[in-house]
Amino acid sequence: MKKIKCECGHVNPEGTVLCEACGKPIEGNQHIDGNKKDSLLNMRYEGSARRSQTYNRSIVDKVWNFFSSVKVGVWLIIITLVASSLGTIFPQEMYIPPGANPVTFYEDQYGLAGKIYYQLGFHNLYSSLWFMMMIALIGVSLVICSIDRVVPLHRALKKQKPKRHHTFLKRQRIFGETKANVDMDAFKSNLHKNRYKVREQEGHILAEKGRFSRWGPYVNHIGLIIFLLGALLRFLPSMYIDDFVWIREGETEVVPSTGGKYYVKNEDFILENYDPQEDKRFQEALMNQNVPVASNYQTNAVIYERTNNDVVGAEPELKVLSREKIVVNEPAKFGGFALYQSSFQLDEFSSMSFTLHETGDESAVLGKFTVDLTAPKMEYKLDSGARVVIDEYFPEYYMDGNQPRSKSKFPKNPAFVFYVYPPDGGEPEVSFAGIGMNIDPTNENDYKLNLAGFDTRDVTGLAVKKDYTLPFMGVGGLIFMIGVIQGMYWNHRRIWLQPTEDGVWIAGHTNKNWYGLKRDIEKSIQDTGIEMPEDQQQLKG
Amino acid sequence: MGDLVTISSNLLYASFFFYLIATFFFGGTIRNEKTGNRGKASTIGISLTIAGFITQLGYFFTRWVASQHAPVSNLFEFTTFFGMMLVMAFIIIYFIYRLDVIGLFALPIALLIIAYASMFPREISPLVPSLKSHWLYIHVTTAAVGEAILAISFVAGLIFLIRQIDQTKSSKHTFWLEFVIYSIFSTLGFIIMTTTFGAMDYQAQFQAPVEEQIVNVEYEMPAIAGPNGGELQTEGAMQPVFEAPGWMRGQDAARKFNTLIWSLLSGLVLYGIVRLLLRKRVAAALQPKLKKFNPDLIDEVSYRAVSIGFPVFTLGAIIFAMIWAQEAWNRFWGWDPKEVWALITWLFYAFFLHLRLSRGWHGTKSAWLAVGGFAIIMFNLIAVNLVIAGLHSYA
Incomplete structure (x- = not known):
């Protein structure tokens, strides 16, 4: 490395634009920061030697330089921004109606545009490889950008001396000459009053405040990196679990993804709607809306912990851990897991009762039986000696063409094909019965099954979550906020004063808020005889 | 109870008129040939603005009492609140920079926003279960404050462009x-x-x-x-x-x-x-009236508003939003359109702040970016609610 020795005696690293100690422009390096002769100096990174601006030989240099460019970073942001917006044109796959087939859904709903959207993979944009690559590239850019700048910047700010080269002062945006005797003590005490740290060297003054705000951008970048790493950790199964369980009222289920350690019982699911009569506040809105508005979804649950080992065949021994009212916004939390009120199914059929009659004579009951829909028996023996055998069971019946089928295994619309064996033991008859229907396929049956009643119960859907990445996200977010506030709500302001033969020179610099700096200078030069310096970079109006 | 709702909406009307009259006083400051900002019109203008703001706070809290939840739960309430925060952001910027011209443009925009809000159903609406949380007002109000401060950067950018663009x-x-x-x-x-x-x-x-x-x-x-x-x-x-x-x-x-x-x-x-x-062009007609203002200062107000607003927006619209989403929907981020557009807004202003680092991105270009940022905020407020339906659709 070629060191550069400045006339002030300070040794600068290769690639330095402005001497770290006195600020004198180093000849031959001015193009790096785009400084033109006699124009204002580019003070962005104090003219310090940045790796990216110094070396460009090896592959490593080239990669480093690519990622440390603000221009590249800005392009990465723009591409991500535009890509994100494209993903909102049509709904993402996770928001299309449950059960819809994405292959046909997009074309059916949105025509050709929808088809293209689907084929380009925009229906799953945010989990696509290339979108994640963009985020990863932004992450890399954040790291390299920050290291490239923060190290030399820190060095330059540490090495700066109050005594600056005269060209440095002259080529600051705020600069002024005073040709008169000035009151230095008043100036210094004014600066102190404005909370500046004042350093002096051979009559030269450097007043500085808010230097820590220069680290704000790097602090917030660290926060972002921690946040992104936290997001990456979600791909580890031990860090992040996302599962779901349906539980019928009165039933107890093992909480999935807990290794059989926890069980949960649904004692009651409650759905409450706003009542326009009772709640006068919302009467007008509810009347206008005309559909019931839910006020509460709640599962009264009992959480159990298994106390014996999970051996195949062994009945679990359960100990009550807690009783919870799980409502939206108030999940139940236990052992690192959380249960969220997430979905429900009202009035699922739990059992159906049938009576058997002779066709055309409903007065004499030849027997009654009840089918438990969660565990239907194969055969029901009736008092009269008749037998009913379940041939087929459709928990959620629908007609697919002319073929009866079931949409799911949940008893939402149960229907049966029964074989009815008469009391005298003759040939069986086929009967088809469900909710609101009773079909005799041959029209020659001697016996008829009637629906005598049914029971329903609610089902609650609870999301099971374990997320150990949240602390990372939290810490990342917190550090980001600290950094962004540090960088935005404070400014790094400096005022230099240099004695000349017939008076003083004064110059000022700030990283933002020039208006504030000017006001500080105004206050500091009061009653000192120093003239207000000029802003050399007014936009021409 | 009904009385309180009436009082509340009357207070809103009153604040509307305060802002309207204040606008005329700020208009009066423009005619004043002297650059001195401490004219009488200016003092009356800002006093009326503050009076209007306090009146609107009165609307906000009486409605809160009447509805028993923070009135930021539907499109009318949120947009009205956004207008109110725009006025607050203006008041803050006014006391930093003492620029009447910001008021002359910010107040009409706040008026338009509040009037626009009133076009939506104004009844007090019940909260669906997912909105029943303290985070409703923590998240929504902070996000609105952030967006309102960012909107001031649009106002300053617009003034800059009208003043600077060659007509x-x-x-x-x-x-x-x-x-x-x-x-x-x-x-x-x-x-x-x-x-x-x-x-x-x-x-x-x-x-x-x-x-x-x-x-x-x-x-x-x-x-x-x-x-x-x-x-x-x-x-x-x-x-x-x-x-x-x-x-x-x-x-x-x-x-x-x-x-x-x-x-x-x-x-x-x-x-x-x-x-x-x-x-002639509307901007060309306005231009001569704005010539006395220092474009550098207007440019700085625009940048300053972004640097004040960006952290608030991040906190309200991104971080608080994530915390609440984690509690209510058990995922802190779900790529819901409103969430995506909040991220886009955030990325856009991050982009703005990074571009300010480069030379040549001050002045006109920066002012155009401020206009673009506001367009994105408005898109998220209007189009995402009314056109792209999602979990956040109130209307």
């Missing part, structure tokens, strides 16, 4: 600046049309096929674009000029499209009248 010849700059002004006229057009037809109690009913079912579609403005395949049921109502294209889905799509057409047309008429009266 002697027509260019891309003059075209887009007129376009921004036209958009503001269209918002006004929307408000005038909605109010006029609302006062006339105009109604036209259609029967139209939606998702393979015939449904009733009600229009509250004469149908320029009728529902696709729709049949007019109301006698004496205007026959649609044309039908909305078939790819617009949903029961309300055609009606919203029709409202948009009315807004754009009435905006065009308003803009046309003003343009005819002025006989």
Whole structure:
């Protein structure tokens, strides 16, 4: 490395634009920061030697330089921004109606545009490889950008001396000459009053405040990196679990993804709607809306912990851990897991009762039986000696063409094909019965099954979550906020004063808020005889 | 209880008039040839603004008491609150920079926003279970404050552009600046049309096929674009000029499209009248009045507003939003359209802040970016709620 020795005696690293100690422009390096002769100096990174601006030989240099460019970073942001917006044109796959087939859904709903959207993979944009690559590239850019700048910047700010080269002062945006005797003590005490740290060297003054705000951008970048790493950790199964369980009222289920350690019982699911009569506040809105508005979804649950080992065949021994009212916004939390009120199914059929009659004579009951829909028996023996055998069971019946089928295994619309064996033991008859229907396929049956009643119960859907990445996200977010506030709500302001033969020179610099700096200078030069310096970079109006 | 609601809405009307009168006083400061900002008109202007703000706070808290939840739960309440925060952001910036001209532009925009809000249903609405949380007001209010401060950067950017852009010849700059002004006229057009037809109690009913079912579609403005395949049921109502294209889905799509057409047309008429009266570009007519202001200072206000607003926006619209989403929907981020557009807004302002690091991105370019940022915020407020439905749709 070629060191550069400045006339002030300070040794600068290769690639330095402005001497770290006195600020004198180093000849031959001015193009790096785009400084033109006699124009204002580019003070962005104090003219310090940045790796990216110094070396460009090896592959490593080239990669480093690519990622440390603000221009590249800005392009990465723009591409991500535009890509994100494209993903909102049509709904993402996770928001299309449950059960819809994405292959046909997009074309059916949105025509050709929808088809293209689907084929380009925009229906799953945010989990696509290339979108994640963009985020990863932004992450890399954040790291390299920050290291490239923060190290030399820190060095330059540490090495700066109050005594600056005269060209440095002259080529600051705020600069002024005073040709008169000035009151230095008043100036210094004014600066102190404005909370500046004042350093002096051979009559030269450097007043500085808010230097820590220069680290704000790097602090917030660290926060972002921690946040992104936290997001990456979600791909580890031990860090992040996302599962779901349906539980019928009165039933107890093992909480999935807990290794059989926890069980949960649904004692009651409650759905409450706003009542326009009772709640006068919302009467007008509810009347206008005309559909019931839910006020509460709640599962009264009992959480159990298994106390014996999970051996195949062994009945679990359960100990009550807690009783919870799980409502939206108030999940139940236990052992690192959380249960969220997430979905429900009202009035699922739990059992159906049938009576058997002779066709055309409903007065004499030849027997009654009840089918438990969660565990239907194969055969029901009736008092009269008749037998009913379940041939087929459709928990959620629908007609697919002319073929009866079931949409799911949940008893939402149960229907049966029964074989009815008469009391005298003759040939069986086929009967088809469900909710609101009773079909005799041959029209020659001697016996008829009637629906005598049914029971329903609610089902609650609870999301099971374990997320150990949240602390990372939290810490990342917190550090980001600290950094962004540090960088935005404070400014790094400096005022230099240099004695000349017939008076003083004064110059000022700030990283933002020039208006504030000017006001500080105004206050500091009061009653000192120093003239207000000029802003050399007014936009021409 | 009913009384409190009446008091509340009267307070809102009152604040509206305070802002309106304050605007005229800030207008008065422009005529003053001297650059001195401490004129009488200025003092009266800011006093009226503060009075209006306090009155509107009165609206906010009386409504809170009446509804027993923070009134930021539907489109009317949120947008009104956003207008109020815009005024607050202006007051803060006023006391930093003492620039009357910011008030002259910020207050009319706040007025438009509050008037726009009033076009939506104003009844107190019940909270669905997912909104029942303290995070409702923590997240929503902070996000609104952040967006309002960012909006001040738009106001300053707009002033900068009107002052700085060369009006002697027509260019891309003059075209887009007129376009921004036209958009503001269209918002006004929307408000005038909605109010006029609302006062006339105009109604036209259609029967139209939606998702393979015939449904009733009600229009509250004469149908320029009728529902696709729709049949007019109301006698004496205007026959649609044309039908909305078939790819617009949903029961309300055609009606919203029709409202948009009315807004754009009435905006065009308003803009046309003003343009005819002025006989030059609207911005060109305004330019001489703004010449006395220092463009550097206006540019700095614009940047300053972003640097103050960005952290607040991050906290409210990203971080608090994530915390609440984690509690309510058990995932802190779900790529819901509103979330994505909040991220886009955030990325856009991050982009803005990074560009300020480069030379040549001060002044005009930066002002255009401030305008673009506001366009994104408005898109998220209006289009994402009304067009792209998602979990956040209130209306």
